[in-house]
Amino acid sequence: MASTRQPPPTAAPELSSSSGRNETEARSLKVHSEAERRRRERINGHLATLRRMMPDAYQMDKATLLGSVVNQVRYLKRKAATQPPTPIPPEANEITVRCYTAAGDDRTTCIRATVSCDDRPGLFSSIAGAFRGLRLRTLRAELASLGSRAHHVFLLCNEDGNVGAGPRALEGTVWQALAQVAFPEMAFGGSSWSKRQRILEAGCSLMYSV
Numbered sequence: 591m592a593s594t595r596q597p598p599p600t601a602a603p604e605l606s607s608s609s610g611r612n613e614t615e616a617r618s619l620k621v622h623s624e625a626e627r628r629r630r631e632r633i634n635g636h637l638a639t640l641r642r643m644m645p646d647a648y649q650m651d652k653a654t655l656l657g658s659v660v661n662q663v664r665y666l667k668r669k670a671a672t673q674p675p676t677p678i679p680p681e682a683n684e685i686t687v688r689c690y691t692a693a694g695d696d697r698t699t700c701i702r703a704t705v706s707c708d709d710r711p712g713l714f715s716s717i718a719g720a721f722r723g724l725r726l727r728t729l730r731a732e733l734a735s736l737g738s739r740a741h742h743v744f745l746l747c748n749e750d751g752n753v754g755a756g757p758r759a760l761e762g763t764v765w766q767a768l769a770q771v772a773f774p775e776m777a778f779g780g781s782s783w784s785k786r787q788r789i790l791e792a793g794c795s796l797m798y799s800v
Contacts, residue, residue, distance in 0.1 A: 679739035687765045689757040701746040707772040709740035720767040
């Protein structure tokens with residue numbers, strides 16, 4: 591009786607499995623390459639932004655640019671640590687005026703004036719205009735605003751001695767000029783203005799909360 595031989599197993603399934611693995615690896619490589627491309631684009635975009643922000647940075651390589659940015663951030667942190675905190679504007683409307691004679695110069699009067707009021711467009715320029723109208727020179731100005739409130743601190747100088755007959759009269763003149771700018775709706779008439787006038791006439795320290 592003749593023996594029959596079984597045909598050898600085909601390798602087709604093994605080839606199909608290998609082909610599937612290759613396709614999976616190719617897709618994974620493509621996804622990885624696309625993610626890497628997007629990552630490089632983001633990095634280059636951020637580097638371009640840093641070059642626009644930093645002076646003379648267009649000729650820097652990436653390492654030099656990043657080092658310059660690190661130094662700038664450290665400088666800003668040191669600067670912020672040495673500066674006093676920004677004051678928060680008080681809720682109460684208030685004007686204060688103090689006059690004193692400059693050291694070694696009896697003819698020059700220095701004035702420290704503060705204004706706390708509702709913020710609005712043009713407020714600072716209006717206050718500066720009031721000072722110019724009184725021929726006062728601004729030596730320093732500090733501004734703080736939060737929400738709808740504003741707080742201004744001014745150091746002024748009166749060098750010609752023509753505003754007011756003395757320190758107390760000068761304080762009253764500056765106070766009234768600031769009140770007309772900061773609180774125009776209450777500057778004239780009404781009991782509030784009369785109360786301010788009584789304070790001025792009594793020669794008290796010029797600080798009043800509206």
